[in-house]
Amino acid sequence: MEELFHHIQRYISISREEFLEIEHYFDVIKLSKKDHLQQYKNSSEYLFFVVSGCLHMYFINEKGDNQTVQFAIENWWMNDPLSFYHSHKTEFYFQAIEGCTILGITKQNQEKLLAFNPKIERYFRTLYQIAYGAALYRIKYIYEASKAERYFHFVQYYPEFAQRIPQYLIASYLGLSPEYVSEIRSKKLS
């Protein structure tokens, strides 16, 4: 749980003693590569924090293809915030790209945790504020950038993702075909 402790400390002041009380609210979930979170837990009910490994969040489009909308590596939170909030079934799937260790908290446990230590509201408020702000810039970028710019921007600004995530998933996340990504990469190298 050391990773979560350090992550919370980045945003709020919290002692190790306080954290020891917090960690009881979380479940540890282990996923093998290609496992889906919903094989182990109801993914609509969980908010999860990646301790190690890498996940993607995707939906199945009308053609029956998986379309990735988000990645999470170490120290990233992930879930479907609307389904979590409204207690609805999520339209997204959560799959391990690598073997993962995840900490998961249910809505009920999150409420208990926030009642027990209201300082944690500030931590989550700050994370959601940043995540929402980043989503607005992402929408700006989807409208603004050419297909090639989208790819090279991702590789430049998110090297920690680009180095470990298969190209076809990066292509999906950017709304590009894997063939197109292969083509612009080989042009760049030639």
Add this chain to the structure above:
Amino acid sequence: MEELFHHIQRYISISREEFLEIEHYFDVIKLSKKDHLQQYKNSSEYLFFVVSGCLHMYFINEKGDNQTVQFAIENWWMNDPLSFYHSHKTEFYFQAIEGCTILGITKQNQEKLLAFNPKIERYFRTLYQIAYGAALYRIKYIYEASKAERYFHFVQYYPEFAQRIPQYLIASYLGLSPEYVSEIRSKKLS
């Protein structure tokens, strides 16, 4: 300030006496139609709540055109959360589509307010959680829907926006040309 009081009450329990202490942290800003927020305030430094009227948030794309990314009507919050958080200059503009009355709070005043009444963290955490969740579904929708579906989905699910916002701004928000929107509307009517 009655609108803000009722909005906060939707998410947390707050008395009128508590709210009377909160309202001092806000500035009242009046905008005429077509005014930009930055004519009156530094828009990077403000988080604002629309009491009446309608605003849009846009950027200027490489062609020099305004590209709308968000609308706000009564009881909606709006700003650039990343520039607000990092104290950077925003890349977005905020313009009144109708005459507006807005309550604005600076980051400094928001911090004072949250220190004075930490319950408000929960209010903002909940709002950002919902906004981020909605942004993920919006990205899903951008990838998934056909151009015509985007338009008719917006009109169906956001009638309170569709009825008062000019068609060319709805087209911009959806990443469509105004000509395309005119065409599919006239086909639907014929």
